[in-house]
Amino acid sequence: MSKGDTFENDWLKLIFQATAIANIADNATTAPLTNLYVALHTADPGEAGTQATNEATYTGYARVSVARSAGGWTVTANSVSPVAAISFGACTAGTNTITHWSVGVAVSGATKLLYSGTVTPNISVTNGVTPQLTTASTITED
Numbered sequence: 001m002s003k004g005d006t007f008e009n010d011w012l013k014l015i016f017q018a019t020a021i022a023n024i025a026d027n028a029t030t031a032p033l034t035n036l037y038v039a040l041h042t043a044d045p046g047e048a049g050t051q052a053t054n055e056a057t058y059t060g061y062a063r064v065s066v067a068r069s070a071g072g073w074t075v076t077a078n079s080v081s082p083v084a085a086i087s088f089g090a091c092t093a094g095t096n097t098i099t100h101w102s103v104g105v106a107v108s109g110a111t112k113l114l115y116s117g118t119v120t121p122n123i124s125v126t127n128g129v130t131p132q133l134t135t136a137s138t139i140t141e142d
Helices: 005-017
Strands: 035-041 064-067 073-076 079-082 096-104 113-125
Touching: 005 073, 005 079, 035 113
Parallel strands: none
Antiparallel strands: 035 064, 035 096, 073 079, 096 113
C-alpha cells in the first residue's frame, strides 16, 4: 500500500520537525523528543537492525544530535535532509569506511532505528579525518 505524496511529507515533518498532522497525529506528549540522533555505519544497518548495527567504531566517533525542528531538518518532495552539515568527531585512532547513515532516538546503544540512507561517496575514515554529512545527504519516504 502506498501513501499519498502530501501525507508522506506530513509524516516526515511529524518525525523530523515535530509538526502535527491535523486530526491525525499530535506531537504534544508529556516528553516529546527535542533531538534526533544521527549515526554513521560501515554497512547497511537494515530494516531489522538497530542504530548500533554496523555502527562506526573509530576512536573519536559519537552520534550527533540534531534538533527535531525545521531548523534541523529540511523536508521536501518526500525526502528529508539536514539543514546544515553534520560533523562527527575526528578520528584519533582506527579506520572505518562509512557507507550509511541513520537517524534514531538516543545518543548511544542499540536503540530504535527510524530511518537510514547511503553515504555517497563513501567516507574513508583514518587518523585526522572528520567525517561530515552534507545537506545533500537525503533519506526518502517510500
